[in-house]
Amino acid sequence: MARHIGIVGCSAPGAALCYETICIEGASLLGRRQPHPEISMHTRPFSEYMRRIENDDWKAVAELMLSSAEKLASIGAEFLVAPCNTIHLAFELATPRSPLPWLHIAEEVAREAKQSRYQRVALLGTRLLIESQVYSTKFGLAGVEYRLPTKRER
Numbered sequence: 001m002a003r004h005i006g007i008v009g010c011s012a013p014g015a016a017l018c019y020e021t022i023c024i025e026g027a028s029l030l031g032r033r034q035p036h037p038e039i040s041m042h043t044r045p046f047s048e049y050m051r052r053i054e055n056d057d058w059k060a061v062a063e064l065m066l067s068s069a070e071k072l073a074s075i076g077a078e079f080l081v082a083p084c085n086t087i088h089l090a091f092e093l094a095t096p097r098s099p100l101p102w103l104h105i106a107e108e109v110a111r112e113a114k115q116s117r118y119q120r121v122a123l124l125g126t127r128l129l130i131e132s133q134v135y136s137t138k139f140g141l142a143g144v145e146y147r148l149p150t151k152r153e154r
Contacts, residue, residue, distance in 0.1 A: 006077030006100065008068040009043030010084035018083035040077050042068040053086060053128075062093035073099040081105075085125055088134045106135045110142035120145045127154060 005022060009015030019039055026036025044064050052060040065087060069080055080102045082088065088105055095102050113121050123135050123146050130148055139146045 004038040004040065004076050004078045006069070006072030006080045007039065007041040008065055008072070008080050008082040008087075009041055010049050010082065010087050011046055012043060014083045015041055015043055018081065038076075040072055040075055042071045044068060049087065058090040059093055061087055061090035065090060065094040066097060069094070069098045069100055069102075079103065085129045085134065089128070089132050091134075104138065106138035107142075109135070110138040110144050113139075113144045114142045118144070120147060122147050122149075124149065130154065 007015050007018050007022075009018075019041060022039055023036050030036065044067065048064060049061060052058075052064065065082065072080060077100060080098070080100050082091075082102065082105065085105060091102070091104060121139070121144060123130065123139075129135070135146065
């Protein structure tokens with residue numbers, strides 16, 4: 001039986017791409033006879049996230065994430081994914097109080113890299129993401145070697 005996935009959107013393009021990927025990959029993995037998982041999405045205005053991110057207020061970012069989590073839980077989502085790397089800086093602040101379990105984007109990337117037997121991966125992203133511990137911690141736990149662009153390359 002297909003699961004009900006909740007997408008916590010930060011940016012509309014990221015949330016839309018996540019939705020599209022689940023639909024396409026779900027059909028590809030499950031076959032045409034099995035429906036792709038049920039999907040629900042909630043997005044707060046991007047400006048609400050950006051105002052809090054720019055103020056380095058990660059507790060407030062976590063509150064936005066939790067408000068989406070609560071709405072998605074109320075309509076039957078079984079677990080959550082946030083297809084935005086940046087808001088994962090608030091992940092540990094949000095998940096302990098969440099009504100549902102979350103997939104951590106960096107854990108999933110690290111797991112896939114290890115499963116695919118990549119010898120080394122490159123991490124690209126915003127300055128904020130590159131300088132954070134979001135990926136380095138998860139890659140380290142998975143035993144995946146990674147490289148960051150130098151400051152000059154960024």
